[in-house]
Amino acid sequence: MKRIQLIFLLSAFLLGCKNKKENASPQFSQPEKIKIKYASGFKVTALKNATLAEVTYPFQGATSGYKYLLVPAGEEVPEHDAQTRIIYTPVSSIVCTSTTHIPLLDYLDESDKLVGFPTTDFISSIKMRKRIDAGKVTDLGMDKGLNMEMLVSLKPDLVMGYTMSSDYGQFKKMEELGIPVVINAEYLEKHPLGRAEWIKFMALFFNKEKQADSVFQVIEKNYLQVKSMTDTIKHKPSVLSGIVYGDAWFLPGGENYASRILKDAACDYLWGNDQSNGFLQISFEAVYEKAHQADLWIGVGNYANLKEIENADHRYSKFKAFQNKKVYTYDARKGAKGGSEFMELGYLRPDIIIKDLTKIAHPNLLTDYELYFHKKLQ
Numbered sequence: 001m002k003r004i005q006l007i008f009l010l011s012a013f014l015l016g017c018k019n020k021k022e023n024a025s026p027q028f029s030q031p032e033k034i035k036i037k038y039a040s041g042f043k044v045t046a047l048k049n050a051t052l053a054e055v056t057y058p059f060q061g062a063t064s065g066y067k068y069l070l071v072p073a074g075e076e077v078p079e080h081d082a083q084t085r086i087i088y089t090p091v092s093s094i095v096c097t098s099t100t101h102i103p104l105l106d107y108l109d110e111s112d113k114l115v116g117f118p119t120t121d122f123i124s125s126i127k128m129r130k131r132i133d134a135g136k137v138t139d140l141g142m143d144k145g146l147n148m149e150m151l152v153s154l155k156p157d158l159v160m161g162y163t164m165s166s167d168y169g170q171f172k173k174m175e176e177l178g179i180p181v182v183i184n185a186e187y188l189e190k191h192p193l194g195r196a197e198w199i200k201f202m203a204l205f206f207n208k209e210k211q212a213d214s215v216f217q218v219i220e221k222n223y224l225q226v227k228s229m230t231d232t233i234k235h236k237p238s239v240l241s242g243i244v245y246g247d248a249w250f251l252p253g254g255e256n257y258a259s260r261i262l263k264d265a266a267c268d269y270l271w272g273n274d275q276s277n278g279f280l281q282i283s284f285e286a287v288y289e290k291a292h293q294a295d296l297w298i299g300v301g302n303y304a305n306l307k308e309i310e311n312a313d314h315r316y317s318k319f320k321a322f323q324n325k326k327v328y329t330y331d332a333r334k335g336a337k338g339g340s341e342f343m344e345l346g347y348l349r350p351d352i353i354i355k356d357l358t359k360i361a362h363p364n365l366l367t368d369y370e371l372y373f374h375k376k377l378q
Helices: 099-107 126-133 148-154 171-176 192-196 199-204 209-230 257-264 284-291 306-312 314-318 341-345 350-361
Strands: 032-034 042-046 051-055 066-072 084-089 094-096 114-117 158-161 181-183 238-240 243-245 248-252 279-282 296-298 327-329
Touching: 042 199, 051 199, 094 099, 099 126, 099 199, 099 341, 114 148, 148 171, 158 171, 171 181, 192 209, 192 257, 192 350, 199 209, 209 257, 209 350, 238 284, 243 306, 248 257, 248 284, 257 350, 284 314, 296 350, 306 314
Parallel strands: 066 084, 094 114, 094 158, 158 181, 238 296, 296 327
Antiparallel strands: 032 042, 042 051, 051 066, 243 248, 248 279
């Protein structure tokens, strides 16, 4: 599915804060909810001298979330309950665990704050690659092989991670070592603009809320402009997605982020009526029966050309889209070390993705636009 590197947990490093009452209920002054338009996985409340950020849905099936009290350096810490983590802002150094966090830093002009990352080869950002090449970003290893001693030596103000379940694994060790951890659950958002809106979450830790809002407004405007063009289209080409991994064909469920963008680009995604928001696992035969006449096949993993696809499984060549050379990859752009720019930047820039898909499905609409993430395989 993607470049998921780490599973993490939460910042619990200030249990001894002198202003904290262990079992006290939050007593905040002048709370004001900050409007989040599309994202459903986090909410923000502005307080008199702090900000409360809540990740309400940190992993699939979660029944509770996590709270972070962001306090400007030098300010008094408001009373809070034992489950609320304290983060002093702005942070001056950060370790990220997903390539999707990298553009958030870039677009906030905070690229220089990244000091560590698991397997830096995955990073495509030109800005970050310069920092990596200059030795300013430490490669911390990957997954369970994360170098904890090296992480501690970096003394980051914050580790931003993500989790697939309630099992935090080694990230609990980070908290025990005094390293604050914050969960970013952007990957669970169903709406494309909801994922992009997590730039507002990242911005909280750098006091860059206004800049994040400006960036998001441009992305939202671009996305909605294209959607307004496709809303009245009646003829929608049928679309197949995904490929076989192991014994099953993996493709997006009907409530999945990818399905939503296809719909907004006026595509008839053949599994669009499915109610799941994850990835479906279907037999090759079942996919063929439903989609062998599909007009377009979009999203074929890492395959670089049609010959590779056919060599992997000769049955792929029986699909109409394959025979008509209407097969598209999203991996047109790779970083210097082979990282996928789509996997890194796509969450923040759904406006580019919808333009790509609209150009593919309705080439007469965006006559001067050239595909960015996607390309047709030959």
